[in-house]
Amino acid sequence: MSTQRTTVLTGITTTGSPHLGNYVGAIKPAIASSREPGMNACFFLADYHALIKCFEPERIRQSTLEIAATWLALGLDTNTTTFYRQSDIPEIAELTWILNCVCAKGLMNRAHAYKAAVQDNIDRGEKPDYELSMGLFNYPVLMAADILMFNAHRVPVGKDQIQHLEMARDIAQRFNHRYREVFVLPEAAVQEQAAVMPGLDGRKMSKSYDNTIPLWLTEKQLKKHINRIVTNSKEPGESKQADESALFPIYAAFASAEQQQTMVRSLNEGLAWGEAKKIVFEHINTELAPARERYHALIERPEHIEEILMAGAAKARLYSRPLIEQVREAIGISRLCSAK
Numbered sequence: 001m002s003t004q005r006t007t008v009l010t011g012i013t014t015t016g017s018p019h020l021g022n023y024v025g026a027i028k029p030a031i032a033s034s035r036e037p038g039m040n041a042c043f044f045l046a047d048y049h050a051l052i053k054c055f056e057p058e059r060i061r062q063s064t065l066e067i068a069a070t071w072l073a074l075g076l077d078t079n080t081t082t083f084y085r086q087s088d089i090p091e092i093a094e095l096t097w098i099l100n101c102v103c104a105k106g107l108m109n110r111a112h113a114y115k116a117a118v119q120d121n122i123d124r125g126e127k128p129d130y131e132l133s134m135g136l137f138n139y140p141v142l143m144a145a146d147i148l149m150f151n152a153h154r155v156p157v158g159k160d161q162i163q164h165l166e167m168a169r170d171i172a173q174r175f176n177h178r179y180r181e182v183f184v185l186p187e188a189a190v191q192e193q194a195a196v197m198p199g200l201d202g203r204k205m206s207k208s209y210d211n212t213i214p215l216w217l218t219e220k221q222l223k224k225h226i227n228r229i230v231t232n233s234k235e236p237g238e239s240k241q242a243d244e245s246a247l248f249p250i251y252a253a254f255a256s257a258e259q260q261q262t263m264v265r266s267l268n269e270g271l272a273w274g275e276a277k278k279i280v281f282e283h284i285n286t287e288l289a290p291a292r293e294r295y296h297a298l299i300e301r302p303e304h305i306e307e308i309l310m311a312g313a314a315k316a317r318l319y320s321r322p323l324i325e326q327v328r329e330a331i332g333i334s335r336l337c338s339a340k
């Protein structure tokens with residue numbers, strides 16, 4: 001029987017400010033899983049992935065700072081986990097090239113994100129590959145390198161990333177088959193909650209829909225955003241269903257089963273939307289307030305965050321360096337004779 005620890009790994013692309021959907025769907029459950037016994041947790045800032053869609057250097061820098069501060073403010077323990085910036089691990093870029101030579105081009109042709117971009121061009125009367133970069137096309141190979149580099153078993157992701165995990169498995173399998181068994185076949189751990197966390201307008205909470213509630217708003221701003229959640233025109237006293245507005249699912253992502261039941265009952269009994277919003281605000285604010293203070297203290301000290309990231313990279317490379325040596329050895333790129 002193996003006593004090996006389970007490696008859980010996930011990354012967040014550094015293109016924007018973290019919102020409630022990122023918190024509930026990705027960061028909070030990832031931190032919780034890092035505290036389970038027998039877990040080896042690797043969390044990183046996917047800054048090379050950011051280059052695929054963001055051409056504003058300052059925005060990438062700022063987002064890297066904000067997302068790093070977010071993980072730390074929410075209680076990630078960097079002593080027991082490995083927390084790093086993707087671009088600080090040169091072995092990932094090296095592995096990406098090697099995996100590019102293993103990956104079938106046809107596999108990438110089938111990637112949803114690439115196909116959607118092509119379709120979008122065609123719909124707008126452009127050439128299919130108009131303004132598409134090799135980075136966008138290759139994105140899943142870089143993601144496979146992120147995952148395979150640390151032989152991750154479990155990868156918590158949103159539903160939209162399942163195909164990328166299947167591609168990472170496919171690439172790992174091809175490599176293992178062509179050369180020798182080097183890589184673990186990773187599995188997606190899908191966050192159901194992430195799939196249902198709606199934004200202000202009821203569609204999935206996403207930067208691209210401009211319907212997010214940023215995570216680190218002041219109390220006043222948070223209240224304002226919650227007040228903007230779309231409801232219907234039912235009057236106070238009129239019976240309401242929980243699924244008539246995004247308000248309830250947003251609350252549900254934070255509240256216990258019992259609290260959710262109480263809210264459903266109160267709405268059925270005619271609780272005013274405005275009153276329900278007050279309850280939701282109080283609840284979310286209470287959960288976030290202590291971390292909010294830590295976040296603001298951290299963001300004021302980028303040099304402290306930088307130190308943590310450098311230490312994280314050093315720790316990550318204790319794993320990635322020997323692994324890339326194994327890979328190079330397996331493919332025939334290594335010293336001609338062993339060094340004395």
Ligand code: TRP
Pocket residue numbers: 009010011012013046049142143146147155156157161
């Ligand atoms: N592509 C992921 C996203 O957009 C982010 C990411 C990059 C990632 N590399 C990863 C997630 C490796 C999990 C594992 O959400």
